[in-house]
Amino acid sequence: MPKVIDHDERRRQIIAVARQLMVEGGFGAATMRGIASAAGFANGALKHYFDGKEAIVEATFDSVLQEMTEVMAGLEESGNPVANLRSYISAALPLDSYRISGARVLLALWEYASTNAHLAERYREHLHFWGRQLGERISLVLGDSASADEVEALADEIITVSIGANVASLLLPEETIIARYQRYADDVMARIAA
Numbered sequence: 001m002p003k004v005i006d007h008d009e010r011r012r013q014i015i016a017v018a019r020q021l022m023v024e025g026g027f028g029a030a031t032m033r034g035i036a037s038a039a040g041f042a043n044g045a046l047k048h049y050f051d052g053k054e055a056i057v058e059a060t061f062d063s064v065l066q067e068m069t070e071v072m073a074g075l076e077e078s079g080n081p082v083a084n085l086r087s088y089i090s091a092a093l094p095l096d097s098y099r100i101s102g103a104r105v106l107l108a109l110w111e112y113a114s115t116n117a118h119l120a121e122r123y124r125e126h127l128h129f130w131g132r133q134l135g136e137r138i139s140l141v142l143g144d145s146a147s148a149d150e151v152e153a154l155a156d157e158i159i160t161v162s163i164g165a166n167v168a169s170l171l172l173p174e175e176t177i178i179a180r181y182q183r184y185a186d187d188v189m190a191r192i193a194a
Contacts, residue, residue, distance in 0.1 A: 011049050011059065014039055018060045023101045027108040030057070054116075061109045061119050064102055065126045068092075072133060081140035086189050088137050092130070092162040093181040094169040100177065103166035131155050141192050158188060 017039040021030040032053050036043045050056045075087045094100040113119035134155040139146060165181045172180075 007049060014041075014046060014049055014056060015060050015063050018056050019063070019105050022060070022105045022108040027112060030060075032056075057109065057112060058116070058119060060105065061113060062122060064106050064109070065122055067102065069126065069129065072130070081137065082189065082193050085134075085137040085141050085192065086185065088134065089158055089162075089185050089188065090182075092158070093165050093185060095178050095181060095185075097174060100169045100174060103169050107166060107170060127159065130159060134158055138192065154188075154192065161188075 014035060018030045018035050021034055021038060030053075032046060033043055035056065036046050039046075046056070050059065072088060072091050075084070075091060077084050094103050109119070110123075113123055131152075135151050138151050138154050142151065161181075161184060165177065165184075168180075169177045
């Protein structure tokens, strides 16, 4: 009896392997041969699941953005707008090993995304979603006294710092990154809540 293969599960495995290779060695480490070998497939077997490396790269990029969106969307909302905003800001910063590895994959793919219209659009959509979500939470903390420009400026600052923190996570020791950006989250919350 032939073995039943779960194609979706195999695709997820291939994406996970490509992601891990990028964490360990950057974009160049995720070759078709390297992915096939690390996934335990024959070199040509990947074609049953993806059309080529570009399709694997796109799926990996999409999976990282989707994961970030799910983490932020899945944050448990309390009745406290300050605590909710703090959780949202913290979720976007590289404050643990898992988020640092996700940042490394995303950064490895940014240059590629700049020349790939689909991935560039996906990232712009992600940034717009992220900005809207931050803006809503900031508005709840600041109340009616805050102008739309103030809210947008704070959201832009937080996004920019988060992107910078993710870039810094490539080169600095984890304990330095985590401590530095926990302080930033504390500082920005003190400013907003004041």
